[in-house]
Amino acid sequence: MDLRCRVLHLYKTLYYMGKEYPKGAQFFHERLKNAFKRNANVTEPKDVENLLERGEFVIKEIEALYKLRKYRAMKQRYYEENK
């Protein structure tokens, strides 16, 4: 995949993940758009590569956040806290 394609793919993935963001989809989508706009003029392939890597990292973080949030909610509701 070329860089442009990968950037678009990253945006789509993050946009999709943001739909269930705890603070609301709008909150996430605004920030997402701003973050991409801020770096819109980056043209150096190496810099774009770095930013893509950061995006991948954010994806992993959000995944972990969703998982942990669900796990904690279930644990709190159905399991007594062990001393």
Added chain:
Amino acid sequence: MSLRILVGVKRVVDFAVKVRVKPDKTGVVTDGVQHSMNPFDEIALEEAVKMKEKKLASEVVAFTLGGPKSQETLRNAMAKGADKAIHVEIPEGDVAKVEPLHVAQAIQKVVEKEKFDVVFVGKQAIDDDASQTGPLLAGLLDWPQALYASKVEDGGSGTLKVTREIDGGLDTIKVKLPAVLSADLRLNEPRYATLPNIMKAKKKPLDKIAAKDLGIDLTPQTKILEVAEPPVRKAGGFVADVPELVQKLKEKGFVKG
């Protein structure tokens, strides 16, 4: 082993939604509310998919009994790794009437038609918390059951070694296949359905069968008298100093003398 696993999934009100009771006290508000797959079913599904990845299983089929919207849940299950799905469909208006026995009967019918080695369900659904589908199904099929699984391994010679979570500890059992399993919270960490996988899931086969054609009678076994919100916790008060605290405690009878 090359097991065929049927995973029961249920569409429930999302765990993060603040549930509201309908004004007429017949149930909870479900219109316009975010729904998703029952978290415990996600765990069951994840385990089945993991078993397939470990070559323990050959095929994972997702099952649901529900209204037309349950299809989303099945698509989601296929995005997470199920190979195909079976949707036993009921009219939208009947969704609230479904009980664990109906689901167990539907699964029984499906298992009698196609051969499955394992039926995997979540230990309970987060909407009715009944925790009955698994045991009822095991009873109907006359299969062994391993409920509240926190670890599933190959037990050799057509068995599974299942570690169960029970009060105050763990219980390790060997079950002969075919068997019914139910998943506990600590079994695994379900994966996230990625966008490309969701697209791919749209092309996976989904069988739709009307509940009527399976001969399932949705007559309720129970009657809901009233659904009410839990009592609201009363606000506490502040005390100015220790003597006042002691006096209040004495008034309430928590301290003698």
